[in-house]
Amino acid sequence: MPAAPRRRLPVVLALVLLLVLAGVGVGVTRPGPVAGWLGDDAGPAPTAGASAEPDPSDVLAGPDPNAPLPSPDGVRAALDPLVGVADLGDRVNVSVADVTSGQTLFAKGADDGTVPASVTKLATGVTVLAARGPGYRIPTRAVAGAKPGEVVIVGGGDTTLAVDKKGYYPGAARLDDLAAQVRTALGGVAPTSVTVDGSIYSGPRYGPGWDADIPTGGYGGAITALMTDGARRDPSVGSGGAERVSEPDLAAGRSFARLLGVPADTVERGTAPPTAAAGGSSPAPGTELGVVQSPPLIRLVDIMISESDNILAEALARQVALARNQPASFDGAAAAMDAEVAELGLPAEEINLSDGSGLSRRNRISPSVLTDLVRLAASPDHPELAGIFGGLPVGGWSGTLDDRYRGAPGTGAGAGAVRAKTGTLTGVHAIAGLVTTADGRLLTFAVLTDKVPGGTDTAQPALDRIAAALAGCGCS
Template identity: 85%
Template sequence: MPAPADAEPPVAPSAPPTSPRRRGRLVAVLAVVLLLVLTGAGVVVTRPGPVAGWLGEDAASAPTAAGPAAEPAPADVLDGPDPNAPLPAPDGVRAALDPLVGVPALGDRVNVSVADVITGQTLFAKGADDGTMPASVTKLATAVTVLAARGAGYRIPTRAVAGAKPGEVVIVGGGDPTLAVDKKSYYPGAARLDDLAAQVRTALGGTAPTSVTVDGTIYSGPVYGPGWDEDIPTDGYGAAVTALMTNGARKDPGAEAGGAERVAEPDLAAGRSFARLLGVPASTVKRGTAPALATAAGGAPPPGTELGAVQSPPLIRLVDIMISESDNLVAEALARQVALARSQTASFDGAAAAMDAEVAALGLPAEEITLSDGSGLSRRNRISPSLLTDLIRLAASPDHPELAGVFGGLPVGGWSGTLGARYRGAPGTAAGAGVVRAKTGTLSGVHAIAGLVTTADGRLLTFAVLTDRVPGGTDTAQPALDRIAAALAGCGCR
């Protein structure tokens, strides 16, 4: 997320370093299982984009999940790492990185973790266990925890039920932020309100709809996150988090990725769109709660009867969107799916607690992650760089093939997503083009990156660099950050 122009750099509270402790060795493989057979979902989802070829799969023959096929990548993007490549030496990595992590452009708090994916050996650590403001790198934790909690094939439902009054239709939001009104959708493959409306008309038979009630009670608590900057609700990168919305709360589904004008009340806006499709006046739309199933006289469906349902794309596709576009509304929706899966309240607090619990259940040090949201917009979030590299290595482990979906949407240096314009022209960054795959994070005063990089010898490493006291802007901080990953890409470090 681009830093707001008028935002002040944060004053991050000093955090004492955590006690040294031994991290469990996470055995990983280069050829991660990327084809997931989703039991119970009735679909087979394969990894879109360059990652299938990069990790040894046949990218050309792999169908994608919902959405169009990825643009073909340059050959160097698809080059796979060498499983026999030599392991970099910690002293060599230190020699390459020490001059880069102390540059003024990154400020006086630069915390770094670099580890080998196969062995788990730590190759470089500087404040690696210290909780640091991660910005949108938080989405890596959201991706791993939701894949663990829900599974890659889970789909978020949006339902319509008969209301208590004759002709009343209650639309029940399940938390799908990608829901579209009609075929003009921001998100490819999204569920559509016009399909739901057609189901409702069929189910009602001769009964004419008279009103629409919006039930978003699956979510609770504030609609804006704790620790969000004051301009987040209006700057186009955030919006009210409600259980019912269309096109990520965008006013125009044709808006480009990134900042876009959002509606102030996404649930009511979606309800009015649904009312229009049913031929019901917008003035009848109100918030309420769906009735429990009851018996009713006459030919009308009993109150509480389901009149129709549509489902989001598979969760693995939503994870791709969240990571590749750094979509904050999708991130908050996925965080609340973790809460629902763990029987927590679907609120900012409930989602944060559930993600913490999921990290602990995966055997990782939950004391090194403190969250207030799932998108990284909150300045209260803290994650240690070493926890991020642990999460990435765990996702590459053959013991957790369900987590491999985190890799599909990772932007590629100089080619895609939030790294598409990076690792190109800035001096000292070219070595990272095509071989850095990472999630970025940006708030004013905060710059972060975490992901994977292949060394010049073909060794696959995972890295995380978090800075939250950056004195300047993105023009100087991002190239300085990119030089760190590019140095790993350009050296054997032996």
């Protein structure tokens, strides 16, 4: 007997995403197959000096709205032999649903909270887009301090902030621009000291449930409201693991002091003074001296998902807390994200978060909540959420799926047909996103495993065979 639909969410996915991008005034170009999948086959002409993209191969074609819907029995026949393999352990929870109709096609432990690892970032992306909107930008401000010549730099949570044009994140706000504004605002008054105000954040700097090696392992770090280049010691280091500074706020403050010609030993933590009445030749305490803005949230979500950027994810989770007037801490952000999921009409009892990146082993999300989040983001009722799709890695093509769906037996059908977020911790392997079937039907799926006995070399191909089976089947 066919499984009953859990929820019905109509979808016009490509149109929705294009409307979102246009609405916030952001031009986002997706090379090759991704552009075609979003309904932007040709893309804009390359700008002067830019390298032309090679002609893409024919992958990720647009979904066919008239494609036949797989039957639950057919999907079960394809997946049952794959979800029970020893390489995935004895706790494999799965949800598969049709994006257009919302019909559940396969469910195994689908409503059970499971450790999601970095798949958590799908929830972070959806909730921050819902709470703040895709066009929101995170400010970094400079104000006059209480002492003559004191400049207070006030962090707003923009982890992509750069020191100068050599920053890690393309299009980031820059401290040298902020310093130029400050010099203009001060006129002939020479700055004498820099105070770093990160008081918008509260609580511990490292997440609950993080493994002991995360603070020093290159994929996590101290979470502060002011930092540059995601706390990277060297912004020229590529994506993935990178050495992080232990005190990102003070490091950013020292860079700012250097740009202002102020000795680094004057930099200290403090808070911005309240705005006072003007008087004398110096700006009154609390007077804004300059402000720079992050790229819009839709771009930050794109980076977070495509690079699985943990530090950026924690910053975006705190934006959910701030939008909901909650403390910008790990606990406040997690509670705000849970509440935002409930406000979107999804089952709050099936999500319980401790951080926004997925580094915490205390996180629990059910596979069905993840497939619901994807279908909700694809709904024309919530065009503001469609920004989560731009950064999803493509099987055999980009991001964390670049080297998957290639050589492992039984995974080839997923190349170019699977677009998903992955998650990995020791003993935990997960994947969730979208897959286009051989008949052109668009499905959403989530597979979460948190008792994997072996390592990545065996678990990931076993996961990939599940998504590849969906890509390769008509499953009638």
